[in-house]
Amino acid sequence: MAEALIPILIDWLPYLMQGILLTIGLVAAALAIGFAIGLPMALGQIYGAKPVRYVIEVYVWFFRGLPLLVLLFLFYFGIFPALGLDFPALAIAIVVLGMRGAAYQSQIFRGAILSISEGQMTAARSLGMTRWQAIRSIILPQAMLIALPGWSNEYPIILTDTAVCYAIGVMELLTRTTQIVSQTYLTMPIYLACACVYIALNYAGMKCLNMLENKVMVPGFGHAST
Amino acid sequence: MDQITFLTQIIAPAFASGLVMTLALIAVAAPFGFLLGCAVAVGRAYGSAPVRLLSRGFVIFCKGCPLLLLLFILYFGMPSVGIMLTPFVASVIGFVCCNAAYNSEYIRGAIHSIKEGQMTAAQALGMSKWQAIRWIVLPQALRKAFPGITNEFIYLIKYSSLAYMITIIELTGAAKMIATKYFEYNETFLCVGIVYLALVTVTTVVAHFIERKYAIPSGHAAGSTAA
Amino acid sequence: MQVRDTMMDTDCVLKVENLCKSFGSTRVLFDISFSVKKGETKAFIGPSGTGKSTLLRCINQITEPDSGKVWLDGEEVTNSGPRINFFRQKMGMVFQNFNLFDHLTVQKNVEIALLKVRGMPQAEATKKATFELERVGLADKADCYPAQLSGGQAQRVSIARALAMDPDVMLFDEPTSALDPELTREVLEVIRMLSRQGMTMLIVTHEMRFALSVANEVLFMENGTIAERGTPDDIVNGPGFERMKKFIGKIEEYR
Numbered sequence: 001m002a003e004a005l006i007p008i009l010i011d012w013l014p015y016l017m018q019g020i021l022l023t024i025g026l027v028a029a030a031l032a033i034g035f036a037i038g039l040p041m042a043l044g045q046i047y048g049a050k051p052v053r054y055v056i057e058v059y060v061w062f063f064r065g066l067p068l069l070v071l072l073f074l075f076y077f078g079i080f081p082a083l084g085l086d087f088p089a090l091a092i093a094i095v096v097l098g099m100r101g102a103a104y105q106s107q108i109f110r111g112a113i114l115s116i117s118e119g120q121m122t123a124a125r126s127l128g129m130t131r132w133q134a135i136r137s138i139i140l141p142q143a144m145l146i147a148l149p150g151w152s153n154e155y156p157i158i159l160t161d162t163a164v165c166y167a168i169g170v171m172e173l174l175t176r177t178t179q180i181v182s183q184t185y186l187t188m189p190i191y192l193a194c195a196c197v198y199i200a201l202n203y204a205g206m207k208c209l210n211m212l213e214n215k216v217m218v219p220g221f222g223h224a225s226t
Numbered sequence: 227m228d229q230i231t232f233l234t235q236i237i238a239p240a241f242a243s244g245l246v247m248t249l250a251l252i253a254v255a256a257p258f259g260f261l262l263g264c265a266v267a268v269g270r271a272y273g274s275a276p277v278r279l280l281s282r283g284f285v286i287f288c289k290g291c292p293l294l295l296l297l298f299i300l301y302f303g304m305p306s307v308g309i310m311l312t313p314f315v316a317s318v319i320g321f322v323c324c325n326a327a328y329n330s331e332y333i334r335g336a337i338h339s340i341k342e343g344q345m346t347a348a349q350a351l352g353m354s355k356w357q358a359i360r361w362i363v364l365p366q367a368l369r370k371a372f373p374g375i376t377n378e379f380i381y382l383i384k385y386s387s388l389a390y391m392i393t394i395i396e397l398t399g400a401a402k403m404i405a406t407k408y409f410e411y412n413e414t415f416l417c418v419g420i421v422y423l424a425l426v427t428v429t430t431v432v433a434h435f436i437e438r439k440y441a442i443p444s445g446h447a448a449g450s451t452a453a
Numbered sequence: 454m455q456v457r458d459t460m461m462d463t464d465c466v467l468k469v470e471n472l473c474k475s476f477g478s479t480r481v482l483f484d485i486s487f488s489v490k491k492g493e494t495k496a497f498i499g500p501s502g503t504g505k506s507t508l509l510r511c512i513n514q515i516t517e518p519d520s521g522k523v524w525l526d527g528e529e530v531t532n533s534g535p536r537i538n539f540f541r542q543k544m545g546m547v548f549q550n551f552n553l554f555d556h557l558t559v560q561k562n563v564e565i566a567l568l569k570v571r572g573m574p575q576a577e578a579t580k581k582a583t584f585e586l587e588r589v590g591l592a593d594k595a596d597c598y599p600a601q602l603s604g605g606q607a608q609r610v611s612i613a614r615a616l617a618m619d620p621d622v623m624l625f626d627e628p629t630s631a632l633d634p635e636l637t638r639e640v641l642e643v644i645r646m647l648s649r650q651g652m653t654m655l656i657v658t659h660e661m662r663f664a665l666s667v668a669n670e671v672l673f674m675e676n677g678t679i680a681e682r683g684t685p686d687d688i689v690n691g692p693g694f695e696r697m698k699k700f701i702g703k704i705e706e707y708r
Binding site for chain 2: 513515535538539541542544545546548550552553554555556565566569570598600601611614615618
Binding site: 198 | 286287299304386388401402412416422
């Protein structure tokens with residue numbers, strides 16, 4: 001069977017590569033949007049007024065409590081059409097993954113910020129910094145270092161989540177793989193090859209993140225790695 | 227058709243049968259996922275070199291491969307090598323593998339955090355390695371890993387929805403079918419969302435109580451230094 | 454002293470012969486030989502890092518020696534394969550850090566080996582555990598957890614746990630080193646009581662006065678060998694034992 005596999009993979013390589021690139025793009029977009037929305041959300045949850053905190057907590061509860069599949073269906077079939085927005089599946093997937101990522105990431109950042117001792121803020125204020133200056137220059141940099149390992153763990157989760165976007169027809173790696181299978185009937189080897197690609201993407205991504213961690217880490221912010 | 231009728235006469239019965247299927251999937255997958263997770267964690271911590279390699283390979287595969295792909299492999303791929311699995315069995319196997327892989331990471335971390343002296347004392351009393359693991363290390367490790375295991379259980383509740391992608395009409399599948407038939411997408415999916423939120427919230431509350439119940443009291447005898 | 458070491462001694466409970474152990478390139482034990490008769494207490498003293506703890510751990514094979522043999526009641530303990538679990542039941546070990554099982558109550562800590570290793574029925578195990586806890590004076594703490602005990606109490610429970618297995622010999626690995634001074638006394642009292650009751654014991658300790666008062670023989674270890682050995686009488690009153698006396702003097706300086 002393996003002999004049949006290689007020619008097929010070579011034939012379909014461009015098609016698959018598009019899927020791989022799209023998958024990577026989805027992951028990057030989800031992580032970026034998640035960061036851009038999640039960090040302010042964390043700050044809002046810690047330092048904001050009560051109504052702000054309430055709204056954020058409901059948001060987090062909603063986006064973490066619903067299965068990704070339900071969220072995709074809800075936005076693709078329900079919300080976007082109801083708002084009259086005729087967006088392609090890819091855009092909707094990015095929105096959903098981004099908003100969901102924000103919910104998870106906000107909690108990671110929140111945990112990191114809360115773990116920083118009160119003394120840091122006190123010292124900063126006693127040097128004459130405003131609250132916002134202290135947050136920006138003292139608290140956040142430390143929080144980012146503390147959050148990095150937990151944030152890195154989001155990567156493999158979002159990577160495997162992109163596969164669920166198959167359900168709304170996004171032409172990422174899994175969808176394209178099923179297309180190839182339906183046209184060549186070489187089911188098992190192609191699926192297993194696809195699994196290997198995901199595992200390789202996982203490994204490569206984690207390696208990059210580990211390199212980033214090692215570059216950025218400062219003594220005293222060590223974390224236990226399993 | 228007004229909303230109330232829609233809710234009570236269409237959604238409620240369909241969701242009921244879907245919910246039963248979801249609960250069935252979870253009820254079967256969760257215990258096996260837990261036991262396999264323990265076995266893999268113990269294998270990686272205490273096993274011989276081939277056992278450790280096999281366990282590590284299992285974890286890398288099941289964590290790196292998307293669950294949906296795993297389900298496709300089990301349901302669509304297996305028949306081509308002669309193994310026919312029903313959608314239910316394929317789903318359960320997929321869920322068990324995924325759940326076990328993540329559980330084993332939490333449990334393994336907890337095992338490593340148990341002091342070496344516990345194992346030494348157990349062996350000094352004449353316990354074999356496996357007796358010591360079973361009666362001394364695991365009970366402590368599982369308590370430490372409990373929050374992680376609960377977390378994974380909540381993920382299981384949510385990714386049980388993927389069973390719909392291999393033809394099982396569980397909760398999400400029921401919702402999709404109703405939504406498509408009656409063109410009521412927002413209402414239906416929001417309703418099913420509420421059901422999942424309820425499941426998740428109840429689990430969190432129950433887990434909190436269980437954790438409190440089995441926690442080991444840590445107090446200090448008055449006026450003396452604790453060990 | 455030679456008489457004590459003959460192999461033909463019928464009431465020789467424990468015999469250690471030419472025990473050697475190295476960790477990497479560091480030689481920790483070199484050619485250690487001695488024997489212990491029933492009811493005797495032997496104390497091991499010496500500077501830290503001279504392998505005293507390693508010696509005890511090699512006796513019950515928690516650490517495997519590189520060479521040498523250990524006999525318990527005439528049977529060889531070294532190279533005994535799975536039978537080692539049987540031998541360990543007959544050797545009670547008490548650790549510097551107690552190593553009580555954190556998830557079990559005091560009662561259960563003492564019972565668990567009886568239940569799981571000996572296969573004793575629950576009622577019998579409970580009775581035995583309660584007896585041993587009373588023996589060390591902690592019957593009222595039976596339902597507490599290790600985290601709720603003081604250091605001295607925890608160590609006494611640890612002794613009860615080892616005693617419950619009815620060992621032929623008790624191995625004490627610096628039993629009071631991790632304790633605050635005021636808690637040391639209660640543990641030493643229990644050990645003294647066991648000695649009076651005829652228990653065969655090996656004690657590694659820094660408590661010089663205690664060692665001299667309770668042991669039949671004190672062995673001074675330096676650089677992985679037994680440098681000097683003698684009865685407390687000989688050491689205190691007699692000539693010689695220069696290195697031991699110097700070491701004891703150094704420790705006593707800080708008291």
